[in-house]
Amino acid sequence: MKQFGGKVLFLDRADINTDEIIPAKYLTEISKEALKPHMLEALKLEGFDQRARSVGEAGVIITRDNFGCGSSREHAVWVFEVNNIHVVIASGFARIFRQNMFNCGMLAIELSAKEIDMLFAHNGHNAKVSVDFEKDTLTVSSDRGAETIAYQITDFDKELVKAGGWVEFADTKY
Amino acid sequence: MGMTLTEKIFSAHLRDEPFPGTKVLGLDVVLCHEITTPIAINDLVKRGKDRVFDPAKIKAVIDHVTPAKDSQTAEQGKILRNWARRHNIKDFFDIGRNGICHALFPEKGFIRPGYTVIMGDSHTCTHGAFGAFAAGVGTTDLEVGILKGVCAFRDPATIRINIIGKVPDGVYAKDIILKIIKTLTVKGATDSVMEFHGDVVRNMTMESRMTLCNMAIEAGGTTGICMPDEVTVDYLWEYVSSDFRDRDEAFQQYRTWWSDENCTYSTVRNVDVTALEPQVTYGYKPDEVKNISEIAGLPVDQIYIGSCTNGRLEDLRIAAAYLKGKTISPAVRGIVSPATPRVFQDANREGIIQIFMDSGFCVTNPTCGACLGMSTGVLAPDEVCASTTNRNFPGRMGKGGMVHLMSPAVAAVTALEGKIADPRNYKRKEI
Known part of the structure; x- marks a missing residue:
């Protein structure tokens, strides 16, 4: 199973699509590692600098609704994976992106808009997130204190994470 | 209790329900292209599982960058x-026989009512126009589809x-469909199937239905679906005529997939x-x-007329008029x-290619290229494409570029004026 947690990269915008996460011109790469420098390269978000240290050090993304909409490209998940971001927390995900995350043994955690607001209150205060996968809770801690939030993922998605992804799961079972 | 078309397909294809709400479906067709499939292939090879569940149920095309533009795209092919x-x-x-997957595969008769279809491409929802459950998936789902012929879905709402x-x-x-996306928003149909009904849909050609279903994903929809009817039968007849006594028998069978009245x-x-x-x-989101x-x-x-949304013969006819x-x-x-290639040849036979060339259009070979900023029409920063x-x-057709989505009719008259124009101010000509 992958490691879940780390410093937080806050992306304060809804409907961030997979073209913004990894532009199509990099889809000609046939290794995941080659995607690494291009994470979020086309993101349209004021003040966002793709090359900032805070981006490179992040282990968790916290964002708004409908994250990962658009193209089915799993490259949008791999580019996070090779940058050691294994958790994305949002108030909603596009279906294909969400499934791609779990299919790769990564966590797409959906919280209410209110809970996401609570998490965003830690933005700019050295926020970190840790995940207790067994208990289905996550803890955000920053200069402003710490709080723990319970989350829900489906039993199937939990099994995929434990199995290390869908290929392993399906190959054993079908 | 009645069932929706999707529920009927799920029920007929159910292989396993490993957990409540998760349905593992058997697949009728697995579609592949050169952008999302090679990594799946390489992974299968690496795992020592370089197998396919059924070669007859796998269809593949090189369409995104063709002819190859550099060594990397050549390698993918x-x-x-x-x-x-x-x-x-x-x-x-x-190459020579390739075309945009979501136009080519239906044209070849590969998609039938009641089928389950996946592809590593979000516009796979296009094939719902045939009354199929057709969903875009990532490379891992595609890989499992190739290897085992199954895919897992949550029960979608309709x-x-x-x-x-x-x-x-x-x-x-x-x-x-643009109006519908505006109403639903880009997330309004997430985890849902969009079923299209009504007289307007019944009177639509298969090409128009494909345009409609193609953009279901832009509202977040798992797929778009039309009820298969006489229009569907006519479109598929060259491929299914030996399976049925006559067209009416085909229609009656396809009709069994329709959503029940009490669903x-x-x-x-x-x-x-x-x-x-x-x-x-006008902005950077399809809604x-x-x-x-x-x-x-x-x-x-720049004006671009093409793609899996609007690159079919009907679209070219409209623009040419x-x-x-x-x-x-x-x-x-x-x-x-x-x-x-068939669209190209038919358009050539009908004089449509000549009309485009006479008007000053560049005619390219069939490819997805420009739509996603990969080739054959990439924008420069600050350029705008109709x-x-x-x-x-943002950056979809080229870094820093901007795109206005529109019908072939609007695109054609926009080309004439050099600025966004209203086709209702123009008379169409016979072609």
């Missing part, structure tokens, strides 16, 4: 080509959309198109849509990409 050869995948379409009224002149399926929808919406204007996007009267006059740099005998504005460049494609995301 090579991986797909070699894989198709070593697994005896007969339905592999290489939104019913009744498209009613009289379609005004100058308004097409593209305008209708459950999460939402029912009526869309009356009688007063609909041509629709054009940022305006009436043509609010946006006409904005300058553009506005372009015939005229030349495009010197302020713009025009590119048209017929979606498949496009019949499906996505206006």
Whole structure:
């Protein structure tokens, strides 16, 4: 199973699509590692600098609704994976992106808009997130204190994470 | 309790329910292209599982960048080509016979009512036009589909959309779906199937239905679906005639897939198109849509007519009817990409290619290229494209570029004026 947690990269915008996460011109790469420098390269978000240290050090993304909409490209998940971001927390995900995350043994955690607001209150205060996968809770801690939030993922998605992804799961079972 | 078309397909294809709410379905067709498949192939090889569940149920095409533009895209094509050869995948379409997957595969008769279809491409929802459950998936789902012939889905809810009224002149399926996306928003159909009903849909050609279903994903929809009817039978007849006594028998069988009258929808919406204007996007999301009267006059740099949304013969005919005998504005460049070799040949036979070339359009081979900024029409920073494609995301057609989505009719008259224009101000010519 992958490691879940780390410093937080806050992306304060809804409907961030997979073209913004990894532009199509990099889809000609046939290794995941080659995607690494291009994470979020086309993101349209004021003040966002793709090359900032805070981006490179992040282990968790916290964002708004409908994250990962658009193209089915799993490259949008791999580019996070090779940058050691294994958790994305949002108030909603596009279906294909969400499934791609779990299919790769990564966590797409959906919280209410209110809970996401609570998490965003830690933005700019050295926020970190840790995940207790067994208990289905996550803890955000920053200069402003710490709080723990319970989350829900489906039993199937939990099994995929434990199995290390869908290929392993399906190959054993079908 | 009645069932929706999707529920019927799920029930008929259910292989396993490993957990409540998760359905593992057997697949009728697994579609592949050279962008998302090679990594799946390489991973299978690495795992020592370089197998396919059924070569006859796998269809593959090189379409995104073709002819290859550099060593990397050549390599992607090579991986797909070699894989198709070593697994005896007969339905592999290489250069000369290749076209945009979501136009080519239906044209070949591969998609039938009641089928389950996946592809590593979000616009797979296009094939729902045939009354199939067709969903875009990532590479890992594709990989498992290739290896095992199964895919897992959550039970989707179904939104019913009744498209009613009289379609005004100058308004097409593209305008209708843009209007629907505007209403639903880019997340309004997430985890849902969009079922299209109503007289307007019943009177649509398969091409128009494909345009409608193609953009279901832009509202977040798992797929778009139309009920398979006589129009579907006619479209497929050259491939299914030996399976049925006559067309009516085919229709009666396809009809068994229709959603039952007493099935459950999460939402029912009526869309009356009688007063609909041509629709054009203005921002960077497909739900940022305006009436043509609010946006006409904005300058553009490039016109692009093509893609899995609007690159079929019907689309080219519509555009050509506005372009015939005229030349495009010197302020713009025009590119048209017929979606498949058959579309190209038919358009050539009908004189449509000549009309495009006479008007000053560049005609490219069938490819997805420009739609996603990969080849054959990439924008420079700050350039604007009037496009019949499906996505206006930031940088979609080239870094720093901007895209207005529209119908082939709006695109054609925009080419004539060099700025966004209203097709209702033009007379169409016979072609």
